[in-house]
Amino acid sequence: MDGNAAAAEAMRLARVQVISAYPITPQSPIAEKLADFVAEGSLKAKYVRVESEHTAMSVAIGAQLTGVRACTATSSVGLALMHEVLGVASGCRLPIVMAVVNRSLASPWSLWCDHQDSMAERDSGWLQFYAEDPQEVLDYLLIAYRVAEDPRVLLPAMVCMDGFFVSHTPAVVLVPEQETVDSFLPPYNPANLYLDPDDPMFVNDLTPPSDYTEMRYQHKVAFEEAFKVITEVQEEFFRLFRRRYSFIETYKCDDADVVLVTLGSMSGTAKYVVNELRAKGYKVGVLKIVVFRPFPADQIRNALKHVPVIGVMDRSAGLGAEGGPVWIEVSRALSGLEPMPKVAGFVGGLGGRDLAPHVIEKAFRNLIDIKEGKIEMRQGSKWIDVREDAMKIREVKVNV
Amino acid sequence: MRPSESFPKVKYLYGPVATIFASTKTGSWRILRPVIQQEKCTRCGTCAKHCPLDVIEVDRGNKEKEVVIDFEYCKGCGICANVCPRKCIEMVPERGVK
Amino acid sequence: MIQLKLYGLGGQGVVTAGKLLATAVAIYENKYAQTVPAYGHERRGAPVYADVILGEEPILVKSFVYKPDYVMVFDLAVLEKGVDVTEGAHANTCFVVNAHQLNPEFPFINKFGSVYYVDATKIALEVLGIDIPNSAMLGAFAATGVVSIDAVCAALEETFKGKAGERNVEAARRCYEAVRKFS
DSSP, X not given: OOHHHHHHHHHHHTTOOEEOOOOOTTTHHHHHHHHHHHHHTSSOOEEOOOSSHXXXXXXXXXXXXXXXXXXXXXXXXXXXXXXXXXXXXXXXXXXXXXXXXXXXXXXXXXXXXXXXXXXXXXXXXXXXXXXXXXXXXXXXXXXXXXXXXXXXXXXXXXXXXETTTTTTOOOOOOOOOHHHHHHHSOOOOOOSOOOOXXXXXXTTOOOOHHHHHHHHHHHHHHHHHHHHHHHHHHHHHHHHHOOOOOSEEEESOTXXXXXXXXXXXXXXXXXXXXXXXXXXXXXXXXXXESEXXXXXXXXXXXXXXXXXXEEEEESSOOTTSSSOHHHHHHHHHHTTOSSOOEEEEEEOOGGGOOOOHHHHHHHHHHHHHHHTTSSOOOSSEEESSOOTTGGGSSEEEEOO | OOOGXXXXXXXXXXXXXXXXXXXXXXXXXXXXXXXXXXXXXXXXXXXXXXXXXXXXXXXXXOTTSOOEEOTTTOOOOOHHXXXXXXXXXXXXXXXXXO | OEEEEEEEETTSOHHHHHHHHHHHHHHHSOSEEEEEEOXXXXXXXXXXXXXXXXXXXXXXXXSOOSSOSEEEESOTHHHHTTOOTTTTOOTTOEEEEEOXXXXXXXXXXXXXXXXXXXXXXXXXXXXXXXXXXXXXXXXXXXXXXXXXXXXXXXXXXXXXXXXXXXXXXXHHHHXXXXXXXXX
């Protein structure tokens, strides 16, 4: 099954009770498959048809407040349209789990993959997981439910997958038994805010300056707690399902003197390139970030403290900043190290452009050249796959 | 396209814009082509009424004038063949009639 | 790692063929397979591609195919539409083509590896009654030995089910028998 099918399957295994999704490429198959599950009776849930993503998230918030597990999924401008209510979900501490199929933001209009949609929501107060393949989509969604609903966390979670490269790419997925999932993920128990006529609450009321900061502080503490909880849940997931996950995945980093930091499906291609380059004698490795929120700065620092040259591949433009958002955060995480490693940023794979093996290899070659002192590291992210004629691709004839 | 001869200077635009309209002729989408049996057709006009692109020209009731389809824009959707009460429109593969 | 590129026109089941082939290899031959479809402005009649990677070990690469070992052409009309089906091909790249006979002017003749050809459209029309040659082309592809005809048929049965499954299996088997090799 592909990433979309894996997401729908995980939501069925999680026994979601209310679904409100608005179709958008490349997420549509998730909305369709969940509708099929409800129609055929394999998932006992209420499917609410909505007219926009803003409403999809609003319905999910209302449903979750009544004490059920609500679910939705979106992409790109759909996620952007949700922006306002994403903050309501997280601020009200509602553990809604959502699949995000990464697609670039308009304009230019594009149906295809990059990370600018979910990166734009990195400070919305949601947990963020990035999956490399369909198996990880299914597994991270199950893990996300447990983490999100833990009374120490109570935060909504996005599980992100690359549009087409994961969402539409079939691969073998091991689907766990329902009973095992049931023992891992008990029915949702609304422990914090809920709507119950017998026990009234006024949720999401106007909060004065005297309390706002404290509620944001609670939110910040929840992210700190999430580190502990994610570790526990990943441990239990391994015990039950025999697949081990962590905040980051290191691939051949132990003896590496050059490491590329990646996110999502590009990680697999980077591992392939590492094997090719290792066969030629280069000591290279990959560090994949699995959990982006909370940002695993300690884990990254620990894994890379012996590596002199590090690259970070951003699938976002980071417009107006010195570089891509992942590069900025990784650079910050490594900044206390003695001696300070060189951390080079790359921007690539935008709007569906393929981060093909030869593009990833170009990034590694650049890092190796920096390591060997052949070139100076430049400040800010380097655009690795931009065409030379970039400024001249739309030519018109004029009279003046 | 803009008449390039009369505009000698070159300028570059930034952002998503097209100045060459290559795929507006929807006829290029067609895999199946509707073929009408003109002698069997009664010129009732049902096909024209249902055509989503409005590319079928029928002079209603006039058997003298053939029904004409604008193949520059006909997508080959087959709705005409489906709705034809006399079943006198056949969808044939494009490759066969070229 | 074996890399394939599938070329055809929208509406011919090219993307489905990629998934079917991946299913045949991954589920029925217990190896590894993945297919990345190149979605675009979907419409019938426009050139469509699908990329498939097969392997004995888990496939790490998550990207398109640039140097295909096998190329399947579902409709030679893609050549007229300006598609270069030999792009990235190497000396041993094998072509499987939907054609009742070969023309020396075809761009893949005598420059690369062997060429398999069969009139898959004719067989699809005879067996299925529609011009969707994907199951027939997969039958023809099985003649290369990369995947067994039984695995292809099992994947077709699983995907189409019932009568439609049987007919697609027949189209695949007939093409498997009828395909000819030119090297």
